[in-house]
Amino acid sequence: MSSSEEKKKKKKDKKKEQEQEEVTEESKKKYLFDRYGFLLPPEEEIDEKKEQKKRKKEIESIDLWREMIDNWKKFSKNNKLLKKRIYAGIPDRYRGIAWRLITGSDLLQKAKEGEVEYGDLHISNENPESESVIVKDINRTFPDHENYKSGDEQKRLYRVLKAWSIYDQEVGYCQGMAFIAGLLLFYMEEQEAFWTFVVLMKDFHMSALFREGFPLLQQQLFQWDKVLKKYATKLYKHFQNENIMPSMYASSWFLTIFARVLPFPLVLRIWDIYLYEGMIFIFRISLAILKVNQKKLLSLPFEEIVLYFKDIETKIGDWEKLLKSAGSFNISYKLIEKWADEWCLQNQK
Amino acid sequence: MENFKICFMGDQSVGKTSIINRFIYDDFNINSQSTVGVDFLSKTIFVENESVRLHLWDTAGQERFRCLIPSYVRNSSLVVIVFDITNKTSFKSIEFWMDTVQNERGDDVIVFLVGNKTDLEDERQVSLEKLEKEANKNGFLYLETSAKTGHNVKQLFRKIGISILKQNKKRKELIKPELDENTSLMNISLNIDPNKLKQKEESGCC
Numbered sequence: 001m002s003s004s005e006e007k008k009k010k011k012k013d014k015k016k017e018q019e020q021e022e023v024t025e026e027s028k029k030k031y032l033f034d035r036y037g038f039l040l041p042p043e044e045e046i047d048e049k050k051e052q053k054k055r056k057k058e059i060e061s062i063d064l065w066r067e068m069i070d071n072w073k074k075f076s077k078n079n080k081l082l083k084k085r086i087y088a089g090i091p092d093r094y095r096g097i098a099w100r101l102i103t104g105s106d107l108l109q110k111a112k113e114g115e116v117e118y119g120d121l122h123i124s125n126e127n128p129e130s131e132s133v134i135v136k137d138i139n140r141t142f143p144d145h146e147n148y149k150s151g152d153e154q155k156r157l158y159r160v161l162k163a164w165s166i167y168d169q170e171v172g173y174c175q176g177m178a179f180i181a182g183l184l185l186f187y188m189e190e191q192e193a194f195w196t197f198v199v200l201m202k203d204f205h206m207s208a209l210f211r212e213g214f215p216l217l218q219q220q221l222f223q224w225d226k227v228l229k230k231y232a233t234k235l236y237k238h239f240q241n242e243n244i245m246p247s248m249y250a251s252s253w254f255l256t257i258f259a260r261v262l263p264f265p266l267v268l269r270i271w272d273i274y275l276y277e278g279m280i281f282i283f284r285i286s287l288a289i290l291k292v293n294q295k296k297l298l299s300l301p302f303e304e305i306v307l308y309f310k311d312i313e314t315k316i317g318d319w320e321k322l323l324k325s326a327g328s329f330n331i332s333y334k335l336i337e338k339w340a341d342e343w344c345l346q347n348q349k
Numbered sequence: 350m351e352n353f354k355i356c357f358m359g360d361q362s363v364g365k366t367s368i369i370n371r372f373i374y375d376d377f378n379i380n381s382q383s384t385v386g387v388d389f390l391s392k393t394i395f396v397e398n399e400s401v402r403l404h405l406w407d408t409a410g411q412e413r414f415r416c417l418i419p420s421y422v423r424n425s426s427l428v429v430i431v432f433d434i435t436n437k438t439s440f441k442s443i444e445f446w447m448d449t450v451q452n453e454r455g456d457d458v459i460v461f462l463v464g465n466k467t468d469l470e471d472e473r474q475v476s477l478e479k480l481e482k483e484a485n486k487n488g489f490l491y492l493e494t495s496a497k498t499g500h501n502v503k504q505l506f507r508k509i510g511i512s513i514l515k516q517n518k519k520r521k522e523l524i525k526p527e528l529d530e531n532t533s534l535m536n537i538s539l540n541i542d543p544n545k546l547k548q549k550e551e552s553g554c555c
Contacts, residue, residue, distance in 0.1 A: 137361070140382055141382070143380030174411060175383055255385050303391050306389040307390070
């Protein structure tokens with residue numbers, strides 16, 4: 001290489017280096033994550049004061065929750081206190097263990113020890129059909145999250161879903177499930193997440209949500225329409241006039257328990273309560289979301305309503321207020337059950 | 350302005366959502382989330398001096414979601430079946446998605462076959478000739494696109510607009526003469542056999 005060529009090369013290298021530096025600076029500026037590891041939009045900075053206040057509150061509740069978790073048997077019987085504390089939000093540090101205790105997945109995991117090996121499930125080749133669907137969904141689950149950009153986390157998610165598709169081959173994997181397992185994996189070890197997933201599918205009947213034909217989803221959409229008719233009659237009528245069907249906006253609400261729909265910190269709070277109260281709370285929070293937006297929705301025609309729902313995460317206002325009002329809606333258990341029976345009767349023929 | 354409903358279907362991860370996003374926002378997001386259930390977007394386009402409002406229904410691609418699709422196909426002016434040119438299986442699935450359309454509508458709907466991901470030419474598994482053959486056999490429209498680079502996406506929606514307008518004019522002309530002969534709208538709607546309609550509603554898994 002001649003000296004002039006060498007110079008040129010050096011110049012080029014230097015330029016490259018500079019460019020690279022600029023790129024890293026740029027990416028530092030661009031990529032901010034919130035405390036849960038979600039990518040923040042460039043203009044949105046963390047409100048430090050608000051965050052500090054939240055942290056202070058959380059530190060206080062950490063002591064309370066530590067005591068509860070250490071004495072779960074005793075506290076789990078005190079429904080009033082438990083409910084109050086769950087509604088106030090489970091501290092992040094104890095969320096994983098609390099979710100396992102509330103759902104009873106810790107007991108199931110123990111009970112299945114020696115009978116079903118998680119490690120055998122996720123390496124099995126018995127359900128190749130589900131497997132190819134899972135693989136295509138892995139990097140499309142919480143794509144804005146720091147964790148799920150990495151291969152290791154994606155592998156964990158893959159293994160839990162794969163294990164489920166072997167554990168229950170009849171239901172197998174269905175799109176939407178990845179958001180549920182992904183959410184659990186934020187707070188649990190792989191095996192714990194798997195057994196909690198199993199409890200959700202079995203005891204919380206979520207497998208009927210995802211089963212061929214989506215029988216439970218159909219039923220819940222029917223029930224939801226009745227809830228709307230009874231508790232938000234004006235909106236119900238407006239939606240009827242505009243041909244808005246619940247399936248157009250609420251399918252992903254119910255299939256992922258809002259995991260794919262609302263801002264992550266709010267999703268966690270909803271899950272805290274959902275795991276304790278069950279589906280009735282999802283009807284309540286859905287109603288609260290509609291009530292907050294009732295005035296606006298009543299003024300919109302078909303097309304704008306559907307688009308409005310698409311963007312619902314930006315339209316829920318103060319989360320605490322929303323959760324509070326959801327808790328205060330007195331949707332009747334009896335009616336919910338009656339509507340379920342009605343649906344079953346209609347569809348038995 | 351008239352609205353027209355368009356339903357997108359096709360295998361998982363072929364790029365249905367990405368094509369729609371490219372068209373609406375002129376943007377491509379490599380990290381798009383998988384669609385759960387159905388999604389909706391709309392846009393007005395101008396073709397042949399007319400503005401047309403398109404309502405786009407985007408559906409989840411996993412086979413299991415197929416049973417949720419009929420109610421969206423029912424009133425669609427046009428159906429877009431998307432496949433991935435780097436994935437033979439997604440091309441073979443066209444038949445499967447066609448069944449869903451034909452069960453609901455017979456041949457009474459325009460179908461557009463779209464081969465997406467032309468940016469991945471090196472990995473191509475389905476040739477343009479094959480697509481052409483499949484489309485011509487069934488009387489479908491066809492095009493290859495890349496949601497990633499934007500290749501042919503505008504063209505796709507222009508063609509969609511043109512064929513919808515054409516069909517709409519045809520339909521209006523068909524109805525007109527009957528009205529002229531003092532036939533009321535009532536009689537036209539009665540031409541549909543109510544028993545047949547009922548059967549249709551009851552069939553299918555949902």
